[in-house]
Amino acid sequence: GAGVSQSPSNKVTEKGKDVELRCDPISGHTALYWYRQSLGQGLEFLIYFQGNSAPDKSGLPSDRFSAERTGGSVSTLTIQRTQQEDSAVYLCASSRGSSETQYFGPGTRLLVL
């Protein structure tokens, strides 16, 4: 299909390990977003890429979190030295432009043991 795809769909890791989560946005969408959904905090914005502009990182919870978007398409969210509180579903979304409809991927469910 032509929707947003994310991989892996599930990831189990040990505390202290690094993880990489991947997002493939809808072709032609210039904006890409990462959100996190956890039981305690609900749905939270993490980071936003728009075209070639500097990303808006204002939602990243700590410097252990980082994200890249290569070639204006695929994005990778990296969590270093994972902690148990990082356990959540990480959702990626893309849109044609800022303030347009955001289309979400199925998410990556991360469990840190």
Next chain:
Amino acid sequence: SQQGEEDPQALSIQEGENATMNCSYKTSINNLQWYRQNSGRGLVHLILIRSNEREKHSGRLRVTLDTSKKSSSLLITASRAADTASYFCATDAGGTSYGKLTFGQGTILTVHP
């Protein structure tokens, strides 16, 4: 932090009945979006309503927006068991928050056949 507050937190109805969910927010917005989430899956976009719009329809869905009261409602008419899901409102505040969505805690809707 969550800007939106949704009411009710849970709603249980019979098939064929209408379901109304409300969302209140605190700051001015550029647009407001409603999403549906089936358990453990990604978010499905329902309707986007801009700040200069008062009402939008899509099939059995009707969304209203009252910017003076900073509130929105989602009405699902003639509900079906397949409408059982969590429903979230999300606001795009524009300005320096352009494109970032702030989600409410959601309403859990259960439609009994």
